[in-house]
Amino acid sequence: MNLQLAFMQLLNGLGSGMIIFLVAVGLSIIFGTLKVLNLAHAAFYMLGAYLCYWVSHTVLSNISGNFWITLLLAPIITAIFGGALERLIIRRIYGLNIMYQFILTFGISLVIADSVKFLWGREVKNMAIPYPFDGSIFVMGANLLKYQLFLYIMGVSIYIGLLLLLHKTKLGKLIRAVTHNQEMASALGINVPSVYTGIFMLGSWLAGIAGIVAAPVTSITLGMDHVVLIQCFVVVVIGGMGSLSGAFLGSIIMGLINSFGIIFLPELALVFAFLLMAIILIIRPFGLMGESEEAKEKF
Amino acid sequence: MDFLQKTKNFQWILMALSIFFLLAPFILQPGWISLISEIMILSIAACGYNLLMGYTGMVSFGPAGQYALGAYVTGILLVRTSAPFLLAFISGPIFAALVSIVIGWFCVRRTEVYFSLLTLAFAQIIYTIIQKWYSLTGGDDGLVGIMVPSWCSGIHKYYIFTFLIWVISLFCLWKIVNSPFGKVLQGIRENPRRTEFISINVKEYQLRAFVISSFFLGLAGSLYSGFNGSIFPANIDVIKSTDIIVVCLLGGMHRFFGPVVGAFIYIFLNKLIANYTEYWAFVLGTIIIILVLQARGGVSGLLEKIYSPRIIGSK
Amino acid sequence: MILEIKSLSKAFGGIKAVDNVSLRVDQGELSSIIGPNGAGKTTLFNIITGHIAPDSGQIIFKGQDITGLPPYVISSLGIARSFQKVNIFSMLRVFENIQVALLSAHGKGKELFSNAKTLFYRETEEILEIIGLKGYANELAGSLSHGDQKRLEVGIALGGKPQLLLLDEPTAGMSPEDTLDFTEFIRSLAKEKGISILFVEHDMNVVFSISDKIRVMASGQIISEGSPDEIRKDKRVQSIYFSGIKEIKESRPAINVYQEYQSKKINRRSSFLSVKEIDTFYGLSHILFKVSLEVSEGEIVCLLGRNGVGKTTTLRSIMGLVPPKKGRIEFLGENIVGKPAFKIARMGIGFVPENRLIFPDLTVRENLEIAIKDSPKGNNWNIEKVYQIFPILAERQNQKGGTLSGGEQQMLTIARTLMGNPQLMLLDEPSEGLAPIIVNTLYDQLISLKQEGMPILLSEQNFAFALSLSDKAYILEKGKICWSGESSVLKENPAILKQYLSI
16 A cells, blocks of 8 residues: 555545535534425436536537536536425425434435436436546546546535625525524514525435536436435434534535545445444434534523 | 233134134245244344333334344354254353343443444444354355254244244233333333432342343344244344344334234235335335324224323324 | 532632522421522532532532542432433333332343343332323333423432432423422422422422522522522522512613604614514424514613523524424515524524624634625615624724633624614524623613614513613513513513513
């Protein structure tokens, strides 16, 4: 195990961590504010990836730069779809026993997954890495895909963007107020149901982006949502539900476990991730960066 | 089970059903026999799980874990050792129960979503270990060639064996649910704080429920290994957990026979629809959505509303 | 002596919830603990039953030290308890509710193979008889009326064959008829069954009619104990419940707004807010009984009453946070019952909750900005104006809300509601927990609001403060309006106040 290999794995791990972050952060936000465990979230990710493939191979196949156009427009579709879902179904399960939320959102993910199968079939799809990030470069002796740079840029920009949204914009402050006490927010005239819809749409938008960003470097196939969903859970638990920075940190950890794990302990890498998840739940259930319920109430 | 119990016909129904089940191998095609075996196995798992979820109110996301332990321990003993069948068979659920003492001890210290996620984490750990430990479990290639002794091999004879185990299991669970212990568990579900204050150490009872539930989940797994002659990670993944949960929801989780009814309907529907279309997931997903939004009491809840409207419907 | 508490203390953060409390309960005693909100009564119960561990002190029950033992052990030793919110097993049948308590008490909880239904049949019937629910044995517990559920809860407690029964606000949410029945039920439990009973109550009728002994708690300490007559005459107790009498006489005269309005020729007659016979429930708990009140333009109206009578519920009902089941509430001519809170807020009602409810990790300025909304009648309020009236908020505008002191948070929450340009304000106990000097500032601010023409509905326990500000007053007693009229009448006749608000 030489330094070069280690470095390459580090970069790879960070890259895959960024993709996981893009999916996990939406799940974390939705859980933090709406208190709903949304298993259908990864299905939106899958939808995003398939949309990306479809648009670039059919609708806009003759237009160069179609990937970027898709990146801009397709998440809007997942967002709208998420909003409709929230209004029609999700808002009827707020406050219900977690079992119902789990199984209902699971049911929704089944419907979405089979719809994807119906629309695009069973074959694995692949996408080429788009210009200008195709090809690779040499960084300190390691061979790095240029696309990795794009992943870093995306991950960090979304992270910073969300931080700014939550802390500097009025919408973000509304979200934080509603998360803290939705009754008081309502009494101040804030349209809480609409804020909830907005949050769900934000989460779905992020999942769509994640799918599109992942498309060139993952096999686009049925079942891609399952793999990602489990990893999201690990990330959100480790980082802390509802914590933005926690999701970022947790995703990096997850990405590194994946990439280093494959080298050192290929059999046990995944076990290690779940073990970490279990340990966090046992000793510090609100995650590395989450706040315990007591801490939140202390004002 | 109250409305059914109220009908004087309940005893007759049970007897009629028992005769039907005993005569089935002589009447029905092997395909049907196999189907009924599968239903019985799934219903043991679901009833075992429901002891934990429907009766004690603990929502575990990982019943597949204990099911897997039962299936693989029995499978491994039968394939890799020359252990006698019954010993191998009972080792499955016993091992599942022992492991769940440890897992459960940690899990009951957490509540609500954290409890659920912790059960999921443990189930995933079990799954991943099974999938990766090729030399022991055969990994993704699975464990094949699980042989059962001649007195229960073949579809018909294994059906009789399964039927016996099914009757015994349901009988035990029925006794448990109607025992003082069972009442306390329901109290814990309804109101843990209150239960604590009628001198019950709630965590201890929750752990016991967890272990008993795990035993029956493991038992179902062991049965399945023998039934199938082989076991693969695909049989014990997260989908298995959701199958079990859906079965309970479908049949009704607040009534003892709910999961049994659910298992029947679920497997029948599955086989039926899978014949016509490859979009079974879509159908299942839609059914789940309708159930959660409109019929949380499942099929038995609906039946109750029709036949005994005076009783308040389930939560 | 069955229970002895020695020097018990418990602090949360810096606040002493229970401060060096000592008391003794004798065998067969039927006694109560009373005191204002936050006096520490429920905390004391929670410590006795093992739900909270004390910082120091001892609890000795029947000669055994039970301090710090877990609840399930304490209950097995003979202490039973009912909780404020009804705590029964809703989806089990009534007789199962009691049976399970009996099963546990006899150590049969872990038995797997006996049939529970037949065990302790006779004992269950006996208890059902005692609590008067024999006819309901097969009903689902959740389907019982509120009063019957409370009885069932006592029945469950009795299953443990307790020698000491702790009841936490047993008649909360009950109708007056149910309350009478229940009071008699408690008395017969104590006298005929020989169970020592200690209960916490806000309903003074109950307390004074059946207690052998009353203990009064305030700020975590027991300040007095004695027989009902002794307590009635105790000046210290009077001052807790009735601290305002002296202050009313000495308070500054209310600015005579009537004269002001005459001079400004504003028509005061039009009714702004009209609450018509609302009944509000929390679940099955009946809190408000046909409550009616009116706030006219430019008026300050106060809603007085002891804690637990329903003042907060009234305001929350108006705001749509707890919709009434019956009755109408008319605001500017429109019925607002059933509308969600944010729509009511947008129509122009501003709500200032008790407990302030500041958003702690938003800054002061952000707290204010979030509440900005336009009013159809024109925007009277903006950040600059608010900073004028509450200069301390300008100073602290970039500090996080959670770092402000209690008084500053109170100002912030009022200012925040003002940012929404309300046409009517509801204030829930604004002076609670504030130092007198801050209360004076609050007084000035509210008066200046009044001068702007803002109608205000104010609920208060501090009636000196409330009466000095208000034109009209209503007194609530256990969910019913029992007096209404001009505040000046109350100021001149403190006997009326004493009748309804004191002991």
